[in-house]
Amino acid sequence: MHSHYHSRWLFFFILYYFPLCSTYWPLFLLFFYILSPIPYCISRRVVDDTDSASNACKELAIFLTTGIVISAFGLPIVFARADVIAWGACALVLTGNIVIFGTILGFFLVFGSNDDFSWQQW
Amino acid sequence: MSGFLDGIRCGDCECNVDWGERRNTIASIAAGVLFFTGWWIIIDAAVIYPEEENFHHAYHTCGVIATVAFLMINAVSNGQVRGDSYSEGCMGQTGARVWLFIGFMLAFGSLIASMWILFGGFVVPQKHVVYPGIAIFFQNAFIFFGGLVFKFGRTEDLWQ
Numbered sequence: 001m002h003s004h005y006h007s008r009w010l011f012f013f014i015l016y017y018f019p020l021c022s023t024y025w026p027l028f029l030l031f032f033y034i035l036s037p038i039p040y041c042i043s044r045r046v047v048d049d050t051d052s053a054s055n056a057c058k059e060l061a062i063f064l065t066t067g068i069v070i071s072a073f074g075l076p077i078v079f080a081r082a083d084v085i086a087w088g089a090c091a092l093v094l095t096g097n098i099v100i101f102g103t104i105l106g107f108f109l110v111f112g113s114n115d116d117f118s119w120q121q122w
Numbered sequence: 123m124s125g126f127l128d129g130i131r132c133g134d135c136e137c138n139v140d141w142g143e144r145r146n147t148i149a150s151i152a153a154g155v156l157f158f159t160g161w162w163i164i165i166d167a168a169v170i171y172p173e174e175e176n177f178h179h180a181y182h183t184c185g186v187i188a189t190v191a192f193l194m195i196n197a198v199s200n201g202q203v204r205g206d207s208y209s210e211g212c213m214g215q216t217g218a219r220v221w222l223f224i225g226f227m228l229a230f231g232s233l234i235a236s237m238w239i240l241f242g243g244f245v246v247p248q249k250h251v252v253y254p255g256i257a258i259f260f261q262n263a264f265i266f267f268g269g270l271v272f273k274f275g276r277t278e279d280l281w282q
Binding site for chain 2: 055056059060062063064065066067070071074077078081082
């Protein structure tokens with residue numbers, strides 16, 4: 001879990017460049033970061049059949065998660081094209097995105113693939 | 123910390139990725155990328171050209187109808203349409219087929235309407251700013267293909 005926390009700190013250092021540019025609009029991305037694991041977690045809790053290869057609820061959750069990830073990349077680009085933030089700041093935010101989503105994905109790959117997903121693990 | 127590189131084995135990845143099982147996941151991800159990219163394209167165009175004269179606000183209807191069509195197409199499973207699912211649902215097999223038909227009509231209609239908007243609303247009048255028309259076209263194209271990928275890219279076989 002330590003690498004998980006260190007990458008979060010790296011992200012926060014990247015994101016705190018924004019007070020230098022005196023704009024806080026990119027902090028709306030935090031909404032997307034918090035929202036991104038939720039569909040998959042809900043689908044894991046609601047549907048328990050790991051036997052079947054197709055699972056409509058899990059696929060819907062993956063679809064929504066992909067949408068949240070795309071939105072987290074699209075929002076800074078739209079901000080930069082509208083000159084709300086500078087392109088350099090946009091590049092920093094996109095790098096932070098990659099780190100954060102890589103962390104979340106790595107977390108789910110390492111810790112999430114259990115048959116017995118229960119809250120007791122926490 | 124000594125010896126922390128001892129555990130690294132290069133090229134010994136035991137990722138037994140069965141691409142058959144992953145097909146549904148890959149199709150869902152591809153459909154998600156397409157669908158949401160389409161919406162972010164139109165958000166970008168709306169942010170850059172907020173005035174009515176550059177981007178007539180009624181043109182947003184096309185993307186909304188395309189999204190409704192996406193939801194309609196993917197709301198019915200192939201099993202319901204074939205008639206070999208356990209429960210009949212609200213309307214039965216015929217109802218599922220009518221629903222799917224209307225969904226596809228709306229999807230194709232919105233795709234054609236986006237082309238019409240691009241050419242009839244932006245190219246032919248030789249408007250100074252054409253980007254909103256292109257954005258509408260790409261939005262609807264991406265949503266349409268995202269819907270197709272989500273519908274037909276996934277398999278519903280329970281056992282493979």
